[in-house]
Amino acid sequence: MRQPASLRLDAPERRLLPDGRAEGPMPWVLAIMLFLLILAAAGGLAMTRAAAGLGEGIADRVTVQIVEADPAARERGTARALQLLAADPATRRAARVPDAEVAALVEAGLGEGALAAEVALPAMIDVDLAGGAAAVDELRARLRAAVPAARVDANGRWLAPVADLVRLLRLLAAGLMVLMLAASAAVVALAARAALNGHRGTIETLHLLGATDRQIVRLFQRRIALDAVFGGAVALAAAAAVLLLLGARLAELQSSLVSLAALRPSSWALLAALPAAGVLLATLVARATLLRALRRGP
Amino acid sequence: MAGDVVELENVGLRYSDAGAETLRDVRLRLTRGGFYFLTGPSGAGKTSLLKLLYLQQRPTRGLLRLFGEDVAALGRDRLPAFRRRIGVVFQDFRLIRHLSAFDNVALPLRVSGTSERDLREPVREMLAWVGLSKRQDAKPATLSGGEQQRVAIARAVIGRPELLVADEPTGNVDPGMAERLLHLFDALNQLGTTVVIATHDVHLFGRAGRARLLRLEHGTIADPTGEFAHPPRAAALAAAG
Numbered sequence: 001m002r003q004p005a006s007l008r009l010d011a012p013e014r015r016l017l018p019d020g021r022a023e024g025p026m027p028w029v030l031a032i033m034l035f036l037l038i039l040a041a042a043g044g045l046a047m048t049r050a051a052a053g054l055g056e057g058i059a060d061r062v063t064v065q066i067v068e069a070d071p072a073a074r075e076r077g078t079a080r081a082l083q084l085l086a087a088d089p090a091t092r093r094a095a096r097v098p099d100a101e102v103a104a105l106v107e108a109g110l111g112e113g114a115l116a117a118e119v120a121l122p123a124m125i126d127v128d129l130a131g132g133a134a135a136v137d138e139l140r141a142r143l144r145a146a147v148p149a150a151r152v153d154a155n156g157r158w159l160a161p162v163a164d165l166v167r168l169l170r171l172l173a174a175g176l177m178v179l180m181l182a183a184s185a186a187v188v189a190l191a192a193r194a195a196l197n198g199h200r201g202t203i204e205t206l207h208l209l210g211a212t213d214r215q216i217v218r219l220f221q222r223r224i225a226l227d228a229v230f231g232g233a234v235a236l237a238a239a240a241a242v243l244l245l246l247g248a249r250l251a252e253l254q255s256s257l258v259s260l261a262a263l264r265p266s267s268w269a270l271l272a273a274l275p276a277a278g279v280l281l282a283t284l285v286a287r288a289t290l291l292r293a294l295r296r297g298p
Numbered sequence: 299m300a301g302d303v304v305e306l307e308n309v310g311l312r313y314s315d316a317g318a319e320t321l322r323d324v325r326l327r328l329t330r331g332g333f334y335f336l337t338g339p340s341g342a343g344k345t346s347l348l349k350l351l352y353l354q355q356r357p358t359r360g361l362l363r364l365f366g367e368d369v370a371a372l373g374r375d376r377l378p379a380f381r382r383r384i385g386v387v388f389q390d391f392r393l394i395r396h397l398s399a400f401d402n403v404a405l406p407l408r409v410s411g412t413s414e415r416d417l418r419e420p421v422r423e424m425l426a427w428v429g430l431s432k433r434q435d436a437k438p439a440t441l442s443g444g445e446q447q448r449v450a451i452a453r454a455v456i457g458r459p460e461l462l463v464a465d466e467p468t469g470n471v472d473p474g475m476a477e478r479l480l481h482l483f484d485a486l487n488q489l490g491t492t493v494v495i496a497t498h499d500v501h502l503f504g505r506a507g508r509a510r511l512l513r514l515e516h517g518t519i520a521d522p523t524g525e526f527a528h529p530p531r532a533a534a535l536a537a538a539g
Contacts, residue, residue: 205392208354209453210382211409213374295374 026191026224030184030231031238034278037180038239038271044173045267051166060092060129061155062136065122068149077147078123084146085127090135097124122151181281188224188282192289195220203294213294221286228282232275239271302363303461303492304328304351309360311346320346321517324360326526328494330460333487335503336496338514344496345389345465347514351494352386352463353377365460382410385459385491387467391450393438399425399449400434406457424452427482429475443470451479455486462486464495468502480505 064081068074078096085094102121129135133154140152156163196203203216247262263271304326311321321343328334336344349355350362353369362370364380372380385406393402403424407417425434428448438446447470454462462483468476480502487493487508494512495502503511513520 201392202394202396204354205388205394206405206409207378208352208381208386208388208392209406209409210378212378215409 024191024194026187027227027231028234029187030228030278030282031234033180033184033187034232034235034275035238037177037184037278038235038274039242040173040176040180041274042239042243042263042267042271044170044177045270046263047166047170047173049262049264049267051163051170060132062127062129062139063153063155064125064127064143065151065153066125066147066149067122067151069120071120074120074123074149077149078125081125081143081147081150084142085125085139088139088142090129090131090139091127092130093126093128095126097126099123181278184278185281185285188228188285189289191227192220192224192286193293195223196290196293213291216294217287217290220290221283224286225279225283228279232278235278236272236275243271301329302327303330303332303365304494305361305363306350306357307361307363309350309357309362311343311350311355312358319358319517321350321357323518325521326512326519328461328492328526330492331487331490332492333484333509334492334494334512335509336494336512336514337498337503338520342514343517344514346517348386348463348465348494348496351461352384353381382406382457383460385454385457385462387447387450387454387462387464389465389469391438391446393446393449393453395438398435398437399430399441399445402438402449403452403456405453410457420456421452424456425449428452428479444472444475447471448475448479451482455482455491458486458489459491462491462493464493466497466499467495468497468499473501476502477505 064085066074066077066081068077082094082096085091099121102124106121127139129139131138133156136152136154143150143152199220206216243263251262305328306324306326309321309324309326310319312319324347336347338344346355350357351364353364356362357370360370361368365383367380369377369380394405397405400421404417404421407421422431422434425431428451430445430448430452433441433445436445438449441449447467451464451467454464464483467483468479471479476499483493483495503509512526519526
């Protein structure tokens, strides 16, 4: 069966409009919009990963300090605390931080060699807990009863502002994406109307020869879709280059938070799909704009 | 009437709310297979009347029937089907400047979904008929006024329309070509097409023997005998006489 004329757009029909893509800056404006959209999406995805990483890896982590000046008492308290932790079903992992590492952590803040040999540093135990805030409170009570020198610090408490910031950044990225999409749609609508105005005579002639609105819309829609493909390709190439460069620079920081935010292959796949979504959006917006504009005509 | 291709009843047309009526109280019936010349002084409303016939304008009042159907309030989605039954030679040709002569002539066939294979030969034949075989790849800007007019005529008749409406179709061609084009209209008319030609060219009138003359004056059809408002009655009177 032959395809209906309204759905076909073969080479001769395409020639009804001048060759090439639409005039004007639309492809480049779209490229910029899609570039920013991809960057915003990458930021959002990175923040989502970081937020998940914070929740899974750090928020359930507890540091137990045995703050005791007498080294022998400190060792006894540490051993007792480790015993208690090992027996606690809420404990997933408990490991003493080597004293040298503790000293290095302190020196990192005070400067190398600033730590006098006679300064008593607390013993530290890293603990991964299951059970959330309630388990932390329970552990704190039991440890304090058995080892009065024990201090329990839930890392989540310190990380809460960071987690809030990450959430905020994620919302910001989502908001920016929505704004970019809205701006892209507006650019396409303006370009579609400009295209109609620029070819008003041709359109009127086609109408008078019996062309349907849909046939005419398809001519312009195709051109706008081609422009969007061009803009999307430019945007993807530029965004990929920027993100790879940024990723390499961030990796040099060797920060655990930054490493949490690194993009995974699935994130890259999502980002690569954004220009395609942009093309689809541009095509649909162009179609709706053109049909509405044509229906207002004679 | 079943035999009427066009029926206008008390039709008025004004282009703006404040302006005077360009056409007023037009009563007209064009029978299927008829051949009509539309004449009248400049500004009488000939082009406006043609615009109603090829559905560029709708009447502001009155009844307009085409092919037996009231089109005055026809939905936009139904207009293309009607327009494909009408061939139009526009006064300003309205050729699409990016397309070659061939593609301009092929346009109505492409719009109606004719395949490339099926349209190639008829378009070439039509271009040969109007003497433009060697100019089929030329763009309108490189064609003379007369050549453009012939392309416009070829485009209007290529789809064998049921109604052909032509606005000064021989205004830019020499007398020999005018006669040739008139033969083309005549041949189409003999195949059943109703032909309406607006023209000032008095020489054309005598060359189409079956043609009838419609005269438009001050926006209305001058029809003292009611010949065009009631063609069957006129025909009966003629038979009785």
